[in-house]
Amino acid sequence: MPTMTINIHGCDGSFWTVHGEGAGAEGVAMGKDQVKGLFDAPVRTEWRAGARQEGGSLKGVWHEWRDLELGFHVSAQRVSGGELEDIDSRFRQAFDYREDPWDHNSKLAKIEVVAPSGSSRFLDVQLYEAPDFNPGTDPYVVDHANPILPLRAGQPFWYEPDLVLTWTTADVAGSGLIPVANPTDLPANHKWICTRGDWVLPDVSWEGAPYKRKPGVAKLTGRDDRNRAIVMPTVGALEGGMTVDLDPMELMVRDAADTNLLGRMPVPGRYFEYQIPPKTQRQTVLPVSVTNAPEGGAMVKLVIPQRWTRPVGLQ
Structure with a gap:
């Protein structure tokens, strides 16, 4: 069955396939029912009504920044010789709140979606709040972590x-x-x-x-x-x-x-x-x-x- 492939290109140059063919090969996969804001760009509209108008009229349409909330399952089970501590640490470093102010070549992390037809589109993202990670037990004992990342795309369109x-x-x-x-x-x-x-x-x-x-x-x-x-x-x-x-x-x-x-x-x-x-x-x-x-x-x-x-x- 055709499926999308979703890759993460980290701001540190790392690469992670998190959905579709090859998902989890680097130790990270996207969580089921933990994906918000990935599809349509947010829209704000303004409507007005005249004193004697029935109904209303559209006055403007604006696209604001895009907020995403993405959950990931992190585990070393599929990584030969891997350890959760290392994988979780490297995945966290794939995202940052801004471009590195000391590195002239720094870039934000980006999400890549490869359609079943083969076309690829990208979205640049950055953290805007601390990740939500509150494990009920020691993640290193159970070899599993489930961070929820609050990401923002200032430019909200896929490109x-x-x-x-x-x-x-x-x-x-x-x-x-x-x-x-x-x-x-x-x-x-x-x-x-x-x-x-x-x-x-x-x-x-x-x-x-x-x-x-x-x-x-x-x-x-x-x-x-x-x-x-x-x-x-x-x-x-x-x-x-x-x-x-x-x-x-x-x-x-x-x-x-x-x-x-x-x-x-x-x-x-x-x-x-x-x-x-x-x-x-x-x-x-x-x-x-x-x-x-x-x-x-x-x-x-x-x-x-x-x-x-x-x-x-x-x-």
């Missing part, structure tokens, strides 16, 4: 590697089409990464049913920005390159040294507005152009995050 699409020209000027796609169930805050030159990048409004998306009239605003384009600041040897990032937690336009370039936008007040809708088919293309590129040409990369509300499915 796959970013989708990276590229357009290049070997000339000092050129224009063309770059493919766009977002198969996920969430709007994508995409990123443009440009080499030197004077770029014009698309920022279009969208319309259409799922998998039939196209540039068109925005349903919420009624604006038709299907041909909207943004003239970018000149990027030369001093800047080294340019990144446009629609992630609201990042500088929208910055050079290779992360210097803010918004003050140099050729058209003041004209910024990027539109995300890539969920379930946008790959046949969609958008126009890009560049002038004053160096000898050898120019390149732009479109980086589209692949984030999902669930660890499996929703394609």
Whole structure:
């Protein structure tokens, strides 16, 4: 029978298969009826009603951080030459409350879910409270521990590697089409990464049913920005390159040294507005152009995050 596989990638570099094929090989398996918060991302909605309105109207939808409560059975029975004290200690060190403030390469622990179809999605997690571990007897005598870990994912969505699409020209000027796609169930805050030159990048409004998306009239605003384009600041040897990032937690336009370039936008007040809708088919293309590129040409990369509300499915 097909089943998911769940792996833990520890913040210390350790690896643990805790569910599915190979579960418990490292001495840890996920507890039955001890899994909370693993599937759908948490949602908060706001509704309002007018003085004479029957019923109410949705005013907003927000995704907050994700809290998980996961229980694990820890035992040395399946580990040749293993001891519970060592396994339990190493598994606890796979999680921490934050990234190591002294290690520039440190990362949070992450949970990996491998679907029966073979696709993998990840979720970065950290402890936000002390683990719940109150054994009724000495765990080292019975060779069994059952810690319950309170974990939090500040970024609540399951993710796959970013989708990276590229357009290049070997000339000092050129224009063309770059493919766009977002198969996920969430709007994508995409990123443009440009080499030197004077770029014009698309920022279009969208319309259409799922998998039939196209540039068109925005349903919420009624604006038709299907041909909207943004003239970018000149990027030369001093800047080294340019990144446009629609992630609201990042500088929208910055050079290779992360210097803010918004003050140099050729058209003041004209910024990027539109995300890539969920379930946008790959046949969609958008126009890009560049002038004053160096000898050898120019390149732009479109980086589209692949984030999902669930660890499996929703394609």
